[in-house]
Amino acid sequence: MGVLKGAVMVMADLARALHAPAEMDWMAVSSYGSGTKSSGVVRIMKDLDKDITGRDVLIVEDIVDSGLTLSWLVANLGSRGPASVEVCTLLRKPAAAKVEVDVRYVGFEIENEFVIGYGLDYAEKYRNLPFVGTLAPHVYS
Numbered sequence: 001m002g003v004l005k006g007a008v009m010v011m012a013d014l015a016r017a018l019h020a021p022a023e024m025d026w027m028a029v030s031s032y033g034s035g036t037k038s039s040g041v042v043r044i045m046k047d048l049d050k051d052i053t054g055r056d057v058l059i060v061e062d063i064v065d066s067g068l069t070l071s072w073l074v075a076n077l078g079s080r081g082p083a084s085v086e087v088c089t090l091l092r093k094p095a096a097a098k099v100e101v102d103v104r105y106v107g108f109e110i111e112n113e114f115v116i117g118y119g120l121d122y123a124e125k126y127r128n129l130p131f132v133g134t135l136a137p138h139v140y141s
């Protein structure tokens with residue numbers, strides 16, 4: 001299961017490397033709006049199409065920052081009766097964690113800086129960069 005939009009790139013990479021039988025579904029949640037700080041309020045922009053009751057669910061994220069989105073998501077999906085819920089993420093910022101969430105698979109642990117590219121945006125820009133980079137503070141401060 002992917003969490004749009006940043007996770008699209010990660011999901012595409014994962015899909016090519018995954019050989020176990022799997023189904024994919026998409027959920028769009030947002031808590032950042034157009035800024036660089038989580039509002040703490042998670043909004044579902046698009047829910048899953050499939051019922052996950054009794055299913056083993058792997059949440060595919062692009063980034064775990066404060067952990068607020070993921071913690072909300074794990075609780076939300078957990079309440080739907082899945083057999084299990086695990087998480088994989090391309091990027092994680094350990095120093096930014098506001099809540100602890102179990103993440104089974106982590107691609108890269110990164111510094112506590114706002115990053116863009118490879119699906120990650122700043123005010124909807126830069127998602128198309130084919131690499132992950134930091135945004136110079138003068139762009140958003």
Ligand SMILES: O=P(O)(O)OC[C@H]1O[C@H](OP(=O)(O)OP(=O)(O)O)[C@H](O)[C@@H]1O
Pocket residue numbers: 003004005006007029030031032033038061062063064065066067068069070120121
């Ligand atoms: O750990 P957190 O501090 O909660 O941040 C992580 C979340 O932030 C990003 O989504 P965002 O709200 O920016 O949505 P977007 O990708 O659609 O812009 C990212 O895709 C994660 O879901």
Ligand SMILES: Nc1nc2[nH]cnc2c(=O)[nH]1
Pocket residue numbers: 032063064065066113114115116117120121122
């Ligand atoms: N683009 C972007 N979105 C985020 N959402 C949570 N952290 C980040 C980040 O560092 N960059």
